[in-house]
Each structure stands twice: as C-alpha cells, then as structure tokens.
Amino acid sequence: xxxxxxxxxxxxxxxxxxxxxxxxxxxxxxxxxxxxxxxxxxxxxxxxxxxxxxxxxxxxxxxxxxxxxxxxxxxxxxxxxxxxxxxxxxxxxxxxxxxxxxxxxxxxxxxxxxxxxxxxxxxxxxxxxxxxxxxxxxxxxxxxxxxxxxxxxxxxxxxxxxxxxxxxxxxxxxxxxxxxxxxxxxxxxxxxxxxxxxxxxxxxxxxxxxxxxxxxxxxxxxxxxxxxxxxxxxxxxxxxxxxxxxxxxxxxxxxxxxxxxxxxxxxxxxxxxxxxxxxxxxxxxxxxxxxxxxxxxxxxxxxxxxxxxxxxxxxxxxxxxxxxxxxxxxxxxxxxxxxxxxxxxxxxxxxxxxxxxxxxxxxxxxxxxxxxxxxxxxxxxxxxxxxxxxxxxxxxxxxxxxxxxxxxxxxxxxxxxxxxxxxxxxxxxxxxxxxxxxxxxxxxxxxxxxxxxxxxxxxxxxxxxxxxxxxxxxxxxxxxxxxxxxx
Numbered sequence: 001x002x003x004x005x006x007x008x009x010x011x012x013x014x015x016x017x018x019x020x021x022x023x024x025x026x027x028x029x030x031x032x033x034x035x036x037x038x039x040x041x042x043x044x045x046x047x048x049x050x051x052x053x054x055x056x057x058x059x060x061x062x063x064x065x066x067x068x069x070x071x072x073x074x075x076x077x078x079x080x081x082x083x084x085x086x087x088x089x090x091x092x093x094x095x096x097x098x099x100x101x102x103x104x105x106x107x108x109x110x111x112x113x114x115x116x117x118x119x120x121x122x123x124x125x126x127x128x129x130x131x132x133x134x135x136x137x138x139x140x141x142x143x144x145x146x147x148x149x150x151x152x153x154x155x156x157x158x159x160x161x162x163x164x165x166x167x168x169x170x171x172x173x174x175x176x177x178x179x180x181x182x183x184x185x186x187x188x189x190x191x192x193x194x195x196x197x198x199x200x201x202x203x204x205x206x207x208x209x210x211x212x213x214x215x216x217x218x219x220x221x222x223x224x225x226x227x228x229x230x231x232x233x234x235x236x237x238x239x240x241x242x243x244x245x246x247x248x249x250x251x252x253x254x255x256x257x258x259x260x261x262x263x264x265x266x267x268x269x270x271x272x273x274x275x276x277x278x279x280x281x282x283x284x285x286x287x288x289x290x291x292x293x294x295x296x297x298x299x300x301x302x303x304x305x306x307x308x309x310x311x312x313x314x315x316x317x318x319x320x321x322x323x324x325x326x327x328x329x330x331x332x333x334x335x336x337x338x339x340x341x342x343x344x345x346x347x348x349x350x351x352x353x354x355x356x357x358x359x360x361x362x363x364x365x366x367x368x369x370x371x372x373x374x375x376x377x378x379x380x381x382x383x384x385x386x387x388x389x390x391x392x393x394x395x396x397x398x399x400x401x402x403x404x405x406x407x408x409x410x411x412x413x414x415x416x417x418x419x420x421x422x423x424x425x426x427x428x429x430x431x432x433x434x435x436x437x438x439x440x441x442x443x444x445x446x447x448x449x450x451x452x453x454x455x456x457x458x459x460x461x462x463x464x465x466x467x468x469x470x471x472x473x474x475x476x477x478x479x480x481x482x483x484x485x486x487x
Contacts, residue, residue: 041475042083045090055083055478074481083478089157091463094470096156103152103159111155161459178450179443180434182389187431188403189381190394193364194423195357202355204348212351213340219350220343226302227277227331231255231266232292235322248324252316255326259312262328275330292325301327308332353421360423368416368426375412381428388435390442399425408432 041049056073059082063073072078112118117136121129137147213220233251235244247269254265266273276284276293281303284293292298301307301314307329316326340347371378387393392400399417406413406429415427 039476042478043087044473044475045087045470046094047471048090049475050083050086050090052476052478055079055086058082058086076478076480079481080478087472088463091466091470091472092157092160093153095466096153096160098469099160101156101160103155108148108152108155112151176443179446182446183435183439184404185386185388185391185433185435186403186406186429187384187433188387188395189384189428189430191367191381191426191428192423193360193367193425195353195360195421197423198356198359198363199352201359202352204351204355209344209347209351210340213343213347216350217337220338220346221335222338223280224303224335225278225280225333226308226329227275227333228279228293228302228327228329229262229273229275230292230325230327231262231271231273233269233271233324244322248316248318251324251326255313255316262313262326265326290320292319292327295319295325298325298327302329357421357423361418364416364424364426368414371414371426371428375414378414378428381426384430386433390439395427399427403427403429 040051040053042052042055043050056079059073059079062082063078118133121133121136123129134144137143233247251265251269254268255262258264262273265271276287278285279293279299279302281299283296283299284291287294295317298314298317298319301317304314306312307314311329313326313328316324318324367380385393387395387400387403389400389404395403399415402415402417406415411432412428412430415429417425417427419425
C-alpha cells in the first residue's frame with residue numbers, strides 16, 4: 001500500500017540519518033583547519049578544505065566501527081559516501097556558526113548524561129567520578145574544554161537538523177486527493193505471451209550455440225575458490241578471564257608475527273589445524289551459520305592479496321564472545337570457463353529460452369496490432385479483475401504504473417508490458433470506479449507519510465540554501481586508491 005511514497009520515504013530517511021550523525025565522535029575530534037597541498041583539497045566550504053587525507057582517515061575509522069576491513073575503507077564508493085557525509089557536516093557546522101546558535105547548560109548536561117561512557121562514571125551514591133572522567137579524556141588526547149565544546153557543537157547541529165526536519169505543514173486536502181488516487185480501482189484483463197509456451201517451436205543450430213557460448217563465456221565460469229586451513233581459540237567457561245585474555249593476545253600475535261604458518265600458534269596453544277576445501281567468496285559450502293568460514297569478515301580477508309598472493313595468515317578475528325579465528329589460504333583456484341562439452345545442455349537451454357522469448361514478444365506485438373484494428377474482436381483475455389495502487393493484485397512495478405496512468409477518457413485501452421526473460425503481457429483496461437468503503441487507518445497513515453515527505457523536502461531545500469551561502473566549491477574529484485595502497 002502506498003508503495004511509491006513509502007519507497008522514497010525510506011531513501012530520504014537514510015539521507016537524513018547520515019546528516020544527523022554527529023560530526024564529532026566521543027573519542028576524537030575532526031580538525032576543521034588544514035594547510036596541506038592544494039592538490040589534496042577535494043571540496044572547500046567557506047574557503048576551508050576537506051582533504052583526501054581527511055576522507056581516508058574518516059573512511060578507515062568508519063570501516064573499523066562497522067566491522068569492515070581496509071579494502072572497504074579504500075573503495076571509491078565507500079570513500080565518496082564518507083566525503084558526502086563530511087561535506088554535509090561542514091555545511092551544517094557553517095550554518096550553526098552563521099546563525100549564532102547557543103546551547104543552554106541544562107540541555108548540554110542532559111545530552112552528556114545520554115552518553116554511555118559518561119553514565120558509567122556515576123557512582124552508586126549518585127556522585128560523579130571526576131578523576132576517572134579526566135583520565136578518560138586524557139587517554140583520548142582531550143581536555144575538558146575541548147570535550148564540552150565538541151559536545152555543545154554536536155548538540156547545536158542535532159537541534160538544527162531536528163527543528164528543520166520536523167517542520168511538517170499539514171495539508172489535509174492534498175493527502176485526501178492522493179489517498180483517493182491510490183484507492184481508485186480499474187477493471188483489468190490480462191493476456192500473457194510467455195517464452196515457455198514457445199520453446200517447442202525453436203531449434204537452435206550448432207553454430208548459434210557455439211556463438212552464444214563464445215560471446216558469453218563468463219556465464220559458464222566456475223567461481224574462484226580457495227582451500228584453507230584454520231585454527232580456533234575458544235574460551236573455557238571454567239577458565240579465568242585474565243588467563244584467556246593472555247591466550248587471545250598470544251593467538252593474535254603469533255598468527256600475525258609468524259604469518260607463513262598456523263602451526264606455531266596451534267602448537268603453543270594446543271589447537272588443532274583444521275582444513276576446508278572449496279571456500280568461495282560466499283563462504284564455505286554446507287557449513288552452519290556460526291561456522292568460522294561462514295563469517296563474512298574472515299571470508300573477505302581470505303580473498304585479500306596478502307592471503308591469496310602471499311599466502312599469509314589472515315589477521316585474527318573474534319567471531320563471537322570468547323571465540324577467535326585465524327586462517328590461511330593453502331591453494332587458490334582461479335575462476336575458469338568450463339569446456340563447451342560440459343555446459344552444452346545449459347547453453348542450449350539459455351539460447352532456446354532467448355529464441356522463445358523473441359517469438360513470444362513478436363506474437364504479443366501481432367496480437368496488439370490486431371486488437372487495435374478491431375477492438376471488438378479482443379478475445380483470449382483472462383477474466384476481469386479490479387485493481388488499485390492499494391490493492392494491486394498480480395500487477396507489480398511497471399505493469400501497475402502503466403495500467404493506472406491511462407486516462408479514463410481513452411477506455412477501453414490496451415497496454416503492452418514487457419517482462420524481460422519471460423515474455424510480454426497485454427492488459428485491457430475497461431472501467432474505473434471508487435471503492436464503496438473508506439479505510440480510515442490507511443488515510444491517516446498516508447497523510448502522515450505525505451507530511452514526512454514534505455518535511456524532508458523542506459530539509460533538502462534548507463541544505464541547498466546553506467550550500468550556496470557557505471560557498472561550497474569542488475576543487476578535485478575523489479580518485480580511486482592507487483594499487484600501491486592496496487586497493
């Protein structure tokens with residue numbers, strides 16, 4: 001129900017989520033000043049640059065925060081998302097300064113008490129451990145003044161974002177019009193032309209099959225895979241936590257320092273070296289979800305250059321509380337195109353399917369032309385059904401859009417909808433009506449969604465305005481990482 005509005009709302013909410021992320025984390029503050037070479041400047045806001053180095057550092061921190069590795073942090077798409085987020089933060093920061101927003105002492109205290117690390121510093125008697133607080137700040141290179149300033153700044157940005165995003169101007173008339181459009185029903189009849197119904201009429205030649213195999217070799221590749229060995233360190237429930245922590249450190253250090261073999265760590269910690277063949281980028285086939293080689297981070301590391309090319313142990317990974325894993329590639333099997341004789345049957349199936357689909361499409365086009373010439377002779381359609389955007393029945397995507405967009409003045413109307421890989425469906429649309437009952441809950445939900453979209457549109461306009469005021473200027477495009485940096 002109300003799928004289009006809801007789809008765009010999720011997208012806009014994701015954008016808002018990026019904007020609301022504080023510009024300063026609890027552990028560390030991003031510097032707003034930079035005097036690096038201009039070749040490293042990517043974007044300037046009010047004359048102050050965001051540099052490539054800043055983006056790379058922020059990307060690395062964010063990747064670590066979400067459990068990713070260096071390859072994720074180095075990808076162009078990921079770094080572009082980080083650059084966009086930094087730019088949005090700087091624009092909001094400029095707006096906060098230009099508007100001279102202030103934060104009251106009570107609001108700041110309330111905000112600080114919501115930080116878990118701060119809450120943990122309150123003693124049982126309700127008093128605050130000021131000594132531990134200062135030690136915590138010092139261990140992260142901050143003093144109290146810097147910390148309070150960063151938190152106040154974050155709070156100003158949060159209040160600014162929320163105040164704009166909540167500017168929801170109700171428009172009951174518009175909401176009612178849209179709800180009515182989504183409830184309007186149309187009578188539809190369908191006639192399908194499916195490729196499967198034409199398979200018996202096609203017979204591809206050997207030349208056609210060979211040509212398709214040659215032109216689409218990647219369709220007949222076996223995926224790359226690796227044979228690996230791995231070791232697992234598990235905590236004993238009866239074991240002292242400090243003792244296990246020391247073992248975990250040994251495990252991580254030995255697998256890293258003696259990276260050409262897992263045996264030293266296995267011997268030292270009395271672990272068995274296990275093996276697994278046929279591990280693809282999707283993981284090891286047939287293993288349980290909690291198996292070490294089903295862990296995405298481990299699998300991704302096993303296909304990194306250090307593991308594949310240099311046969312080094314991957315960095316130890318904690319896959320669950322008290323469980324650490326390291327692994328290494330024994331043999332790498334690259335992707336290979338299967339010989340034609342081994343895939344001849346699949347080649348014939350795919351070529352036959354494509355030829356049959358062409359016949360189905362041609363048959364649909366011929367039938368469409370015949371009906372347009374003689375609308376009264378439109379036999380062969382299925383029984384009529386009533387559909388609406390709220391209750392689409394079997395109509396989805398482009399088919400629903402085309403059926404619902406026809407001007408009722410043109411009824412009866414004929415629509416041809418292509419179904420790639422399947423064939424074509426003809427739809428005859430005859431009548432339009434309004435349902436007898438009204439869904440009050442649906443109307444209310446749709447009105448709320450429309451108001452939310454209006455607020456998000458308002459916020460987009462707000463950001464566009466401050467982008468212009470802040471004099472945002474693109475200096476250099478973000479470039480892919482060089483091969484020397486491991487991308």
